Amino acid sequence: MSAAPAYSEDKGGSAGPGEPEYGHDPASGGIFSSDYKRHDDLKEMLDTNKDSLKLEAMKRIVAMIARGKNASDLFPAVVKNVACKNIEVKKLVYVYLVRYAEEQQDLALLSISTFQRGLKDPNQLIRASALRVLSSIRVPIIVPIMMLAIKEAASDMSPYVRKTAAHAIPKLYSLDSDQKDQLIEVIEKLLADKTTLVAGSVVMAFEEVCPERIDLIHKNYRKLCNLLIDVEEWGQVVIISMLTRYARTQFLSPTQNESLLEENAEKAFYGSEEDEAKGAGSEETAAASLPARKPYIMDPDHRLLLRNTKPLLQSRSAAVVMAVAQLYFHLAPKAEVGVIAKALVRLLRSHSEVQYVVLQNVATMSIKRRGMFEPYLKSFYIRSTDPTQIKILKLEVLTNLANETNIPTVLREFQTYIRSMDKDFVAATIQAIGRCATNIGRVRDTCLNGLVQLLSNRDELVVAESVVVIKKLLQMQPAQHGEIIKHLAKLTDNIQVPMARASILWLIGEYCEHVPRIAPDVLRKMAKTFTAEEDIVKLQVINLAAKLYLTNSKQTKLLTQYVLSLAKYDQNYDIRDRARFTRQLIVPSEQGGALSRHAKKLFLAPKPAPVLESSFKDRDHFQLGSLSHLLNAKATGYQELPDWPEEAPDPSVRNVEVPEWTKCSNREKRKEKEKPFYSDSEGESGPTESADSDPESESESDSKSSSESGSGESSSESDNEDQDEDEEKGRGSESEQSEEDGKRKTKKKKVPEGKEASSSDEDSDSSSSTSESEMSSESEEEQLEPASWRRKTPPSSKRAPATKEISLLDLEDFTPPSVQPVSPPAIVSTSLAADLEGLTLTDSTLVPSLLSPVSCVGRQELLHRVAGEGLVVDYTFSRQPFSGDPHMVSVHIHFSNSSDTPIKGLHVGTPKLPAGIGIQEFPEIESLAPGESATAVMGINFCDSTQAANFQLCTQTRQFYVSIQPPVGELMAPVFMSENEFKKEQGKLMGMNEITEKLMLPDTCRSDHTVVQKVTATANLGRVPCGTSDEYRFAGRTLTSGSLVLLTLDARPAGAAQLTVNSEKMVIGTMLVKDVIQALTQ
C-alpha cells in the first residue's frame, strides 16, 4: 500500500467535516481538481451527449460517495443516465443508485423500468447487474417486482445470474420479512442447483433466511459434500459451517459409545474401534463381539463429510482452514481430530489478526483435547516482538498444554518471560505459573519458591501479582508455609499495590495461628495508616482485625475497636457497613448474643481453595470459529450448535431419486463396496488411506456426482455461449474433472508430436536448479496409463485376482488417467510395496528368518500393457547383492509379451541420468515370443538418493521411457553385527545423526513376528540380536557410500513405541523413519 503515507498526509492537513474539498482527494489522483464548490458543473457534464464527460462526472460523484460526502442533490441528474448505452457509465450510475435510492424513493422509481428491461437482456452480465442493483435498492414499494425478478433469475440459464439471484434473497428478506415463505421456495429450488458457482451463495441465503429449515438440506447433502472442494473459498466457509450444524442433528455422536464400551474391555472391541476410526465398514466384527449393545457405526454420509472436508485443511484461506477445524472438532471421532492441529499451527504464521482469532480457538480446543497440540508446544513460544494480546493468548495455550512431562520446559520458558519489559505480559506469566502450580502438583513447590523469589523483584507490579498468586497457592497447603507468610508480612511496609496489600492482609488473618506474633503487629501498623488506604485494603484490615479479635483478643481488643471506630466514619458506605456488621458479630452485646456465639465459625470457617482455571473453559459450547465464541457471548443471529441426537434420524431422507443407470453408484453400492474393503483392512497391512483407499471409494462418489450432475452441468455449460469454447477445459467441478481430463487426453492424442515444447530444458537463472532428467513428450504419453493403473489395481487384485482385474482395466480405459509426466514418487510405490508384501505373505507361507530379510519386495509396474503395445514390464528389488558392482541395487526386470507378435531386441537405450546415478544394463534379450516371459537383472547405483533412474527401454521398433524410483529402504543392504557393536556404533551416531519419532503400534502389529516382518519389508536391513524382548534392532549400510544405518524400535506396553534411526545420512534417516512408521502404523 504505497499510497498509504499519501493518504495520511492529505487528510492530516484537511479541513473539518462537512466542507467539500474534492481537490485533495487522493483517490482521484488529481483528476478531480476542477471547480468543486458547486455541483452545477457535474450536472452539466451529465446532461451532455458525450460519454467521456458523463463518465468523468460519474467518477467524481462516486469518489464523493466513497469519502462519505453527500451527493444526494445530484439524484435527478444521475438517474436520467441509467439508460445510458455506455457500460462504464452505467456501472457507476448503478453504484450511485444503490447508495441513494432509499433516500429518494420517488425518483428512484423512475429507474425501475430500465432494470426490468435489463433483466431481459441477452448478455448475462447485464442481467446479473440489473438484478443486483434492483435488489440493492431499498425501496419497499418494489418488493413485488424484486420477488418476481428473483424468481425468474433463479431459473435463468446462466449460473452467474442464478448466483446473483441467491445473493438477492437475503437483501429482499431484510427489506420485507413477510416474503419469507416465497423466498424459501426459491432457496429450495436453488439448493437443487448443481453448479459450484451457485452453491456457496444459496447456502448463505439459506443461513440468513431460514437456518431452521434443516429439512431442505437432506436431498442436497451429498451433492454439497461432493461439490465442496470446488466451491469458491467464501462459499466453502458458509457451507462447512452449515453442514456442521446439519451433521449434529442427523448423525450420532462418534464418541457416544466410547465411554459406554470401555467397561466392556474386550480385545475384540479395540480391534474394531480401530476400524471404526477408519470407516463405517466394520459392522460384522463389532456386532459379533458385542451382541448385547448396539455398536456405533458411523453413517456413511457422516464419513463422506469428514472425508471431503479434510483436503480443505490445506486451503490458503485461513477462514476455510478454521471452518474445517471446527467441523472436525465438533464432528469427528476423537482419534481423527488430531489432523487439524498441524493446519491451525500453520495459521499462526499469518497476520496478527488471524493469529488472534486462531489462538482463541486453539485455547478452547487445547483444554478439551490437550494431546492434539502437545507436539506443537514450541510453536506457541513467545517472541519479544509479538503484540501483547498475542503473547497473552499464547501463554494461555502454553498453560493449557503443560503437563507432568513437559512442565520443566514450559517453566524454563516462563522464566525468560518473567524478565520481559512488557509488564502486562509479566503479570500474565505469573498467573500462568500459578495455574501450572495448581494443576500439576509435582511442581507446586518449585513454582512457589520461584514466586517467592519474585517478591524481591524491583518492579512493584511483578511483586504484587506474585503476592496475589502466592495467596491462592498457599490456600491449598497453608500449614507448611509459615515462613512465606512471615516474608509476606514484611512486605506490607513497602508494597503499595492495593490488591497485593489486601491479599497479604487476608492471608495473615486467615492463617493467624501460624504467625501468632507477627499478626498483631501488622494490624497495629495498618491501623496507623488506615485512613490512607484504598477501600479494598480497608476491608481486609477490618477482616484481619475481626479474626485477630476472635483468636487473640487479649492483644488486639483495643486495636480492633480503634479500627472499627475509624471505619465507622469512613466515606465509603461499604466500609461503614462492614464495620457495623463486624462489630455486632464479634463484640458480645446485651441484645444479640445469638450470632456472636457463632462468630468464630463464621469468620474462621475453612475455606475451599480457589480453583485457578482457564477463562476458555467451557467456551466450546459455542460453535468454534464463530463470532459468539470469540466474544464468549451470543451474537445476534447465532445458531446454537445442537446436541447429538439420541437416536439417529432416518438416513434415507438423503437418498436422491436418480435415473436408473446412476442408481448403482448410490448408497447401496457404496456400502457394498466399502464393506469388504474395510473389513479386509484389519487383517493385513492396509493401504495408506490417502494414497490407495481413497481413490477407490472416492471415484465411487465422484462418478456418482458426475452422473448426477451431468445433465445440469451440460445445460449450464451451454449457457455460456458468449464465452470462449476453449474455456470449457477449465476445472468446473471435481466431478467434472475426470471427464475433462478425458478431453485433454483425447486432445493430446491428436497432437502427439506437437508437444515437444513441454519437454524443453528446465532452464533457470540459477545454476543449481537445472533439471537433469529429460523425457520426450512421447514417453510421457506412455507413462500415463501405468501411473493410474498402478493406483487402482493393488487393492482389487488382492481380493478377486482374475475377473476383477479385467473389469478394472476396462474401467481404466473409461476413467482417463491423470496427466503424469514424471516418475511416480516413492509414496505410491512404497505403500504399494507394503501392500504387495502383505499379498506375498498370505499366498506363500514365507517364514521370516531372523537375519535374512525378505527376499523380494512386490512387483511394480514399469511399463503397462497398453502403453507398451503389448509388452508388459514389471520390476522387483531382489535384495540380492548385484554381482557386477557392490554399490548397485539389483533390480529384477520381468518382461512378458502379451501381444501377438514377437518382440525383438530388448535392451536398454542410452540413459540420461542425474549426476552420480549409474546403470548396469542387462544383456539384450533377442526375442520374446507372444505369451512368453523373461527375467533380466540390472544394477542401478542410486547414489544413496531416492531420485528416479530414468532410462529408455528399446525394442527393435520402439523406445519406451521408463523410470525406477527406489523406496528409501532399498538403498541399503543388511550388515551383521553383535549387540555390543551395534551399541558402540550407535554411540557414534548421536545428535544430528539421530532421528527419533514416537508412534502407536496398532493391535495388529504388536507381535514380534509382524514388527520384524514390516520393518524388513520396508527396509533392507538385517536384524541385530537383542537381549530385551520388546526392543528390535536392525542394521544396514547404504549401498553407495557404505554409511551405517541403525534402526531401533523400542516397543512399550499398550502399543506406544519409539523409533530411532541413527545414520550419517540424515535425509535417508528421515525418510526411513517416515516409511517405517507408515508401514508399522497401517
Place this chain on the structure above:
Amino acid sequence: MIHSLFLINCSGDIFLEKHWKSVVSQSVCDYFFEAQEKAADVENVPPVISTPHHYLISIYRDKLFFVSVIQTEVPPLFVIEFLHRVADTFQVCSSNVGDTLPTGQLSNIPWRRAGVKYTNNEAYFDVVEEIDAIIDKSGSTVFAEIQGVIDACIKLSGMPDLSLSFMNPRLLDDVSFHPCIRFKRWESERVLSFIPPDGNFRLISYRVSSQNLVAIPVYVKHSISFKENSSCGRFDITIGPKQNMGKTIEGITVTVHMPKVVLNMNLTTTQGSYTFDPVTKVLTWDVGKITPQKLPSLKGLVNLQSGAPKPEENPSLNIQFKIQQLAISGLKVNRLDMYGEKYKPFKGVKYVTKAGKFQVRT
C-alpha cells in the same frame, strides 16, 4: 454478512467508506477510536470489538485500519480474510494506477481470465524459505522451523496446464495450496498440477519442521551488561556464519529493542553501519555480507538514564539475513511441464533463504 467498511488512516481520519446494506453512520467508528486509545499500541487494538448495536472487526495493514461493521453472527476469520484481500487489492491498485477498473469477467476457471496473450511466454518460480528460530542465551536452539513459499510469476498465453514436480517432495511437512492446484494429484503423486492464474501469485506455502534438520546459518556472540548503580552498560555483539553450504550470507541486519532507560549508545563497528533511535529505543545494525575471515562486531558503551534502576532483562536480538541460490531445507524443483498449449515457454526457478522470525535471546 459485512454491513459496511471504513478505511481509517493513522491520524484517525475516515477517508473511504462503503456500505453494502443500509448506510451506517461514521460515528460507529468512535468505539473503534476508543479501543485504539486504550490499546496504546496499534498492534494491540483488539481485532473484534463489540458495541451496543454492531460488532467491529478490523485489521491493520500498512498504516491503515480497515474497519468493518457487522450486525449478525459471522465467522470472524471470514471477515478478517476478506479485509486482507481488500488490502491486497489496494496494494495492487495503488501501485499501478489506472483509470480503468478491472472488469469482472466470467470464466470457467474462476482464477484465470480468458484469452491471455503474450509474445514472450515465461514461467518463473521463486522458492523462498524463511527460518523461524528462537536461540537461547547459550546459543542452543529452542525452536526452529522452516517456512517456505513458492511464488510464481506466470506469463503464458492461452490455457496452459502446468505440472511441477520436486526431487524430494516428502520434505514438505505441511502444505497449503492456491485453489488452482489439483489436490488429488498432490495426494497421490506429489506433483503440483494446475492451470495457473495470470501473473503473480503464491502457488503453495509449506512448512518443514523436523527440528534437527534445520541448519542455523549464523551464530551470534553477545555480551550485554548493565552495571548496578551506574549510568552505563556494555554492549558487545559479534556475528558469524555457521554452516552456510558454500554460499555467502548477505543482507544481515540486527535489530534490537533496547530497554526504556537507555538514553544513547556509543558504539563502534568493524563492518557496516548502525543507528540508534533514542525515541523508539531501536538499535539497527546494517551489517551486509559476512566473510568468515573477519567477523563483524559491534561494541561500545550504553548510556542509561541516571538514577533509574538497571534493566532486568537484556534485549533480544532480531536478525535478518539472506542466502541466495539456496533453499535451506534442500527442496529442489525437479521439472516443470506444460500441457494444453503448443509454444515453448521460458522457465526458471530461483531459490532464496531468509531469516523469518529469527530471535536470539540474550
